Amino acid sequence: MLIEPLFALILVNYLGKKVDPSHVDYDIRRYIVIGRYLAIALLILDVVADSLAINMAIRACVFVLLWLIYSRAELRVAKSLMFSMIPYFLLSLVSDVVELVSADFYDTYEYVFESANLFGLLWFGAMWFVNRSQRRALESERAKREAEETRSRIMAEMKVNLEAEVAQRTAELRQQKEALEETLAELTRTQAQLIQSEKMASLGELTAGIAHEIQNPLNFVNNFAEVSIELLDELKTGPLAHLSPDTAEDANDIIGDLTQNLEKINLHGKRADGIVKSMLQHSRISAGKKDETDINALADEYLRLSYHGLRAKDKAFNASMETDFAVDLHRIAVVPQDLGRVLLNLFNNAFYAVSEKKKDAPAGYIPRVTVATRNVQRADGGAAVEITVRDNGTGIPQTILDKIYQPFFTTKPTGQGTGLGLSMSYDIIHKAHGGEIRIDTVEGEYTVFTITIPA
Amino acid sequence: MNILVVDDESDIQPLFRQRFRKEIKNGDVVLDFALSGEEAVRYLASGESEVVLILSDVNMPGMSGLELLRHIRESHGTAPPFVMMITAYGDETNYQQSMRLGANDFLTKPLDFTLLKEKLKDLDTHG
Numbered sequence: 001m002l003i004e005p006l007f008a009l010i011l012v013n014y015l016g017k018k019v020d021p022s023h024v025d026y027d028i029r030r031y032i033v034i035g036r037y038l039a040i041a042l043l044i045l046d047v048v049a050d051s052l053a054i055n056m057a058i059r060a061c062v063f064v065l066l067w068l069i070y071s072r073a074e075l076r077v078a079k080s081l082m083f084s085m086i087p088y089f090l091l092s093l094v095s096d097v098v099e100l101v102s103a104d105f106y107d108t109y110e111y112v113f114e115s116a117n118l119f120g121l122l123w124f125g126a127m128w129f130v131n132r133s134q135r136r137a138l139e140s141e142r143a144k145r146e147a148e149e150t151r152s153r154i155m156a157e158m159k160v161n162l163e164a165e166v167a168q169r170t171a172e173l174r175q176q177k178e179a180l181e182e183t184l185a186e187l188t189r190t191q192a193q194l195i196q197s198e199k200m201a202s203l204g205e206l207t208a209g210i211a212h213e214i215q216n217p218l219n220f221v222n223n224f225a226e227v228s229i230e231l232l233d234e235l236k237t238g239p240l241a242h243l244s245p246d247t248a249e250d251a252n253d254i255i256g257d258l259t260q261n262l263e264k265i266n267l268h269g270k271r272a273d274g275i276v277k278s279m280l281q282h283s284r285i286s287a288g289k290k291d292e293t294d295i296n297a298l299a300d301e302y303l304r305l306s307y308h309g310l311r312a313k314d315k316a317f318n319a320s321m322e323t324d325f326a327v328d329l330h331r332i333a334v335v336p337q338d339l340g341r342v343l344l345n346l347f348n349n350a351f352y353a354v355s356e357k358k359k360d361a362p363a364g365y366i367p368r369v370t371v372a373t374r375n376v377q378r379a380d381g382g383a384a385v386e387i388t389v390r391d392n393g394t395g396i397p398q399t400i401l402d403k404i405y406q407p408f409f410t411t412k413p414t415g416q417g418t419g420l421g422l423s424m425s426y427d428i429i430h431k432a433h434g435g436e437i438r439i440d441t442v443e444g445e446y447t448v449f450t451i452t453i454p455a
Numbered sequence: 456m457n458i459l460v461v462d463d464e465s466d467i468q469p470l471f472r473q474r475f476r477k478e479i480k481n482g483d484v485v486l487d488f489a490l491s492g493e494e495a496v497r498y499l500a501s502g503e504s505e506v507v508l509i510l511s512d513v514n515m516p517g518m519s520g521l522e523l524l525r526h527i528r529e530s531h532g533t534a535p536p537f538v539m540m541i542t543a544y545g546d547e548t549n550y551q552q553s554m555r556l557g558a559n560d561f562l563t564k565p566l567d568f569t570l571l572k573e574k575l576k577d578l579d580t581h582g
Contacts, residue, residue: 067522198465213564215543215564216464216564219564219565219566220464220466220470222565223474223566223568224470224567227470227568228473230474231473234476273565
């Protein structure tokens with residue numbers, strides 16, 4: 001009786017459990033089933049027919065199986081199990097062959113052969129046991145590796161997610177940063193504007209305060225100068241009329257000089273008075289009543305007023321006037337006299353700038369002053385009216401740009417400008433109308449004043 | 456005509472005297488001065504002379520021109536004096552208030568004496 005068919009059955013069963021049918025292109029499971037039946041058939045054959053030839057045939061069949069396992073890649077899983085059986089197979093084959101050749105020898109050394117067979121069995125058992133524990137170790141290793149792989153796959157997924165999240169967050173942060181930067185820039189601008197308007201406001205108040213204080217003493221200067229002129233006149237026609245001609249001439253000369261001096265005092269006193277009055281207009285801003293006004297008509301009126309006023313003073317003066325009015329311009333509530341003063345002031349400056357440039361300009365220079373109006377939208381979405389006064393005159397040097405709204409700052413020759421025009425305009429637009437006055441200029445090229453008044 | 460000039464600036468006195476030199480010499484005008492509202496009230500109460508015209512500054516320390524005006528309008532029943540208030544240039548509020556309190560006329564600083572003399576002439580003939 002042989003154990004080989006049993007081993008074959010074990011091998012086939014093992015294959016049935018371990019072989020992965022997805023690795024081959026034929027139906028391996030069918031062959032395994034066939035193999036199992038064959039093994040069972042061999043087992044039965046071995047039990048019922050105990051002959052040397054049949055034993056050899058069974059052995060051949062088992063060797064075929066071993067050969068298949070050895071040679072075919074898809075069956076390789078059973079290789080180690082097969083190798084653990086080989087010692088027994090060989091020893092069993094050798095003992096049978098020895099028994100066949102020399103039964104005496106076999107009988108004599110039967111215990112050796114039987115021990116050898118037993119050793120083969122034990123070898124198989126030990127190997128199987130070792131293999132099994134090895135396999136288990138391998139399996140647990142594989143499971144561990146698989147778990148690790150799963151973990152690393154999850155980690156990779158998480159990493160991808162994380163990266164996407166980080167990218168998204170980065171984009172958000174960048175957006176926030178940009179928004180913040182924009183807000184900061186806006187705040188800085190607003191702060192600068194606030195500082196400027198505060199400065200202007202306090203300067204305006206100071207100006208009005210000073211003017212008020214100077215007014216009374218100045219009145220005395222003017223009044224006493226006037227009354228002194230009258231008194232000198234009386235002196236000349238009264239008591240001095242009785243003097244001898246020689247003395248009278250001397251006296252009259254002196255009185256003439258005195259009168260002239262007093263007239264000078266009065267003249268310059270009046271000049272100072274004029275300045276004081278312009279200064280006081282600062283404090284009168286925002287006292288006026290606001291009315292819905294046709295800005296186009298107002299601008300047109302003051303443009304003409306300015307032009308003809310300058311023409312009256314200087315016959316040689318000439319400039320082309322252009323208007324570009326929006327026909328559908330909003331009617332807005334303004335103090336017409338105040339806005340008129342602002343426009344008059346801007347037009348006067350514009351005409352002054354072009355006439356100054358004309359003095360040195362080459363022939364062909366056409367002095368031009370343009371006024372334009374249009375409806376605009378403010379940053380907060382509210383409606384507003386924009387008035388633009390443009391001239392192609394001398395422009396304003398960058399170095400004095402931040403001074404032009406200061407009271408008493410003027411570039412005109414002494415006596416020609418008080419330096420209060422733009423300061424007052426600034427107050428009227430900013431304080432009384434909640435608007436804005438902006439300037440764009442290139443020295444020697446042009447100046448554009450833009451007034452924006454909310455509707 | 457008896458004129459009381461009320462102003463805290465004492466230099467207003469020589470100015471008025473010089474400006475009205477001829478009128479004072481001719482006896483057309485008699486000038487009296489008070490340096491404060493209180494002094495003006497005392498002067499009026501003493502009844503030394505019948506004041507026809509009061510010229511008063513508005514801004515004075517102590518009793519202001521407006522208070523003086525109110526006092527005059529409250530206390531003088533018969534033959535109230537003519538009161539002209541002197542207001543600073545462009546002083547809308549005081550102008551309005553003087554008007555409400557019953558001022559007869561206004562003068563703005565700096566004083567225009569030619570205008571003042573014309574007003575006095577009108578007052579003399581009509582008033």
